[in-house]
Amino acid sequence: MATPILVVDDSGMSRKLVIKSLPVNWDVEIHQACNGQEALALYREGKAHIIFLDLTMPIMDGFEVLEAIKREGLNAFVIVISADVQPKAQERVKELGAIAFLKKPIKAEEVLHVLKEHGLL
Amino acid sequence: MNDLSPASTSLLDFLIDRINIGIFAVNRNMECTLWNCFMESHSGVAAASVLGKNLFQCFDELPHNILYHKINSVFILKNFAFTSWEQRPYLFKFRHHRPVTGPVEHMYQDCTFIPLKDEAGEVQQVCVTLVDVTDTAVYQKMMKEAMASLAEASNRDGLTGIYNRRFIEEILNKECQRVQRYGGTLSLAFIDLDHFKKINDTHGHLAGDNVLRASSTLLSESLRQSDFLGRYGGEEFVAILPATHIEGAHILAERLCRHMAGITVQYNDIDIPVTASIGIAEWQPTMVRYENLIKAADHALYQAKAEGRNCVRRGT
Amino acid sequence: MTMNNANLSIEQIDALQEIVNIAMGQAGDSLARVLDSFVRLSVPRIRLINAPQISQYIAEIVGDAEQITAMRQSFYNNFCGEALTLFSSEGCRDLAPLMGYQQPLDAETEKELLFDISNILVGACLNGIAEQLGADLNFSAPSIMAANVASSQLFSPDTLPWAYALQVEVNFSLEDHKFKSHLIIMLAEDAIIALGDSLNSFIEAI
Numbered sequence: 001m002a003t004p005i006l007v008v009d010d011s012g013m014s015r016k017l018v019i020k021s022l023p024v025n026w027d028v029e030i031h032q033a034c035n036g037q038e039a040l041a042l043y044r045e046g047k048a049h050i051i052f053l054d055l056t057m058p059i060m061d062g063f064e065v066l067e068a069i070k071r072e073g074l075n076a077f078v079i080v081i082s083a084d085v086q087p088k089a090q091e092r093v094k095e096l097g098a099i100a101f102l103k104k105p106i107k108a109e110e111v112l113h114v115l116k117e118h119g120l121l
Numbered sequence: 122m123n124d125l126s127p128a129s130t131s132l133l134d135f136l137i138d139r140i141n142i143g144i145f146a147v148n149r150n151m152e153c154t155l156w157n158c159f160m161e162s163h164s165g166v167a168a169a170s171v172l173g174k175n176l177f178q179c180f181d182e183l184p185h186n187i188l189y190h191k192i193n194s195v196f197i198l199k200n201f202a203f204t205s206w207e208q209r210p211y212l213f214k215f216r217h218h219r220p221v222t223g224p225v226e227h228m229y230q231d232c233t234f235i236p237l238k239d240e241a242g243e244v245q246q247v248c249v250t251l252v253d254v255t256d257t258a259v260y261q262k263m264m265k266e267a268m269a270s271l272a273e274a275s276n277r278d279g280l281t282g283i284y285n286r287r288f289i290e291e292i293l294n295k296e297c298q299r300v301q302r303y304g305g306t307l308s309l310a311f312i313d314l315d316h317f318k319k320i321n322d323t324h325g326h327l328a329g330d331n332v333l334r335a336s337s338t339l340l341s342e343s344l345r346q347s348d349f350l351g352r353y354g355g356e357e358f359v360a361i362l363p364a365t366h367i368e369g370a371h372i373l374a375e376r377l378c379r380h381m382a383g384i385t386v387q388y389n390d391i392d393i394p395v396t397a398s399i400g401i402a403e404w405q406p407t408m409v410r411y412e413n414l415i416k417a418a419d420h421a422l423y424q425a426k427a428e429g430r431n432c433v434r435r436g437t
Numbered sequence: 438m439t440m441n442n443a444n445l446s447i448e449q450i451d452a453l454q455e456i457v458n459i460a461m462g463q464a465g466d467s468l469a470r471v472l473d474s475f476v477r478l479s480v481p482r483i484r485l486i487n488a489p490q491i492s493q494y495i496a497e498i499v500g501d502a503e504q505i506t507a508m509r510q511s512f513y514n515n516f517c518g519e520a521l522t523l524f525s526s527e528g529c530r531d532l533a534p535l536m537g538y539q540q541p542l543d544a545e546t547e548k549e550l551l552f553d554i555s556n557i558l559v560g561a562c563l564n565g566i567a568e569q570l571g572a573d574l575n576f577s578a579p580s581i582m583a584a585n586v587a588s589s590q591l592f593s594p595d596t597l598p599w600a601y602a603l604q605v606e607v608n609f610s611l612e613d614h615k616f617k618s619h620l621i622i623m624l625a626e627d628a629i630i631a632l633g634d635s636l637n638s639f640i641e642a643i
Contacts, residue, residue, distance in 0.1 A: 056479070198467055201575075
């Protein structure tokens with residue numbers, strides 16, 4: 001069965017770049033959200049086994065999404081993809097349960113490395 | 122700028138060397154890798170004796186911490202950095218080109234720190250350009266002085282040289298706000314020359330002007346260092362008396378009144394007698410605005426006029 | 438908003454938004470390292486503005502700050518424009534303890550610090566943008582535009598040599614501090630066209 005993955009970013013171009021960086025021939029079902037609220041709704045519908053999450057977004061930002069997911073039992077692998085590269089931001093998302101922090105602009109080999117590292121491929 | 126022919130490369134070298142701007146570069150060890158003719162002639166140190174050497178060891182007059190920090194920030198942040206003469210007149214103690222007319226001791230300098238990146242995008246050297254801005258600095262200084270004297274002149278009354286109405290109100294406003302916020306006392310005196318219109322009508326306006334000038338001189342001599350005197354209009358003067366309660370203001374005003382009555386102003390061999398009426402008032406927190414203090418003193422002045430002139434009355 | 442010549446398409450704006458997003462992340466990181474504090478980043482706002490309404494836009498950006506200090510810096514080469522960094526005067530008083538000074542800063546030291554901060558933000562953000570677009574920018578020295586003025590006094594719309602401009606706005610604030618700064622990158626008509634061309638090449642390369 002295809003793995004449901006969720007790409008969350010307010011920028012359409014950025015989502016496109018994330019999707020382009022995913023391994024080819026990876027059997028996934030891709031969902032997209034452009035803010036935290038939409039992302040949480042999809043997560044609750046079970047459409048997010050793996051989440052690629054941006055941090056700076058309107059309405060509800062990435063930190064808030066992580067907090068909510070953590071509160072609700074953390075039933076997803078969250079990979080944060082962010083332009084905010086401050087070490088403290090990285091620390092914070094790890095504390096909130098993200099499995100990895102990737103810097104924008106995203107690179108395909110880094111995505112591959114993280115997925116392999118966590119046995120998601 | 123890419124793919125330069127040998128001829129244009131030598132032209133570039135020539136330009137860098139002879140341009141009327143200081144250009145030098147350092148690597149990560151702060152060793153000089155470039156030192157142009159401008160730097161040579163102003164520092165008196167030849168390129169041959171600085172190239173490959175640590176910049177700070179060659180020049181101990183350099184503000185080590187600041188300059189080191191600036192250059193280092195360019196290496197770390199890969200970003201331009203700047204120093205401006207307005208914050209830091211100079212980095213190098215260079216003489217300027219105005220040994221005769223220059224009112225300053227050293228060359229004023231604006232410096233730009235430019236990252237020089239290698240192919241991998243890493244900053245390997247920092248290039249510094251140093252521009253002589255002594256002329257700009259001198260002009261700006263002159264302009265500032267001119268502006269200050271203009272500002273001073275615009276606060277003065279043309280005839281008497283004491284503060285004009287606009288400025289004295291500005292001071293009063295500040296003083297009122299100060300006592301309102303921090304407490305303390307403040308009084309105000311309105312001083313009006315008696316029968317001034319008659320002086321003008323009898324002896325002419327030039328005589329009147331003389332009386333105004335003599336009165337303002339006498340008043341400012343009779344006031345204390347911390348008081349402010351201004352011409353409020355026509356023959357009306359105002360004195361701001363900081364840190365003075367109404368009793369003190371009354372004593373002072375009586376003295377002003379006596380002094381005024383004690384003089385005569387000479388004009389074309391005629392002695393013109395002068396007296397003044399004075400209204401005083403003390404700041405009350407309930408007044409809130411400075412205009413209300415003016416109103417109180419003005420009202421007291423009106424009373425002094427009504428009760429025979431050449432006297433002092435208090436307002437509330 | 439309808440504009441005649443120089444306008445950006447939705448796709449171009451989306452691309453620029455993401456490019457700025459990445460660049461401001463780098464700028465925030467630089468600032469965080471200098472101030473040793475966590476920097477909160479806003480979502481960058483990109484819009485075309487009319488010259489007559491400039492003061493209104495500035496007031497919107499600085500919010501309820503009564504007085505602001507503004508630095509400006511020019512950049513040029515592939516595209517040229519000016520970057521403004523606005524600081525609320527109230528927030529600046531927070532700068533002394535933040536930088537490890539025991540006493541309140543004298544005016545010159547405060548100015549020098551603001552120069553440094555605005556140079557870091559402008560340099561990091563614009564270099565970040567230029568790098569992604571394959572451009573290379575030069576910078577002139579920052580200068581002070583106004584110190585402690587009301588936001589409405591920053592520009593006099595009648596004297597602006599452009600009718601409309603592209604405004605890219607990024608806000609940086611610090612956790613547990615009042616210090617706040619707003620970075621505004623402004624490109625006038627001609628530069629918008631040059632930027633649009635760069636964006637097209639960028640989009641095509643994706």
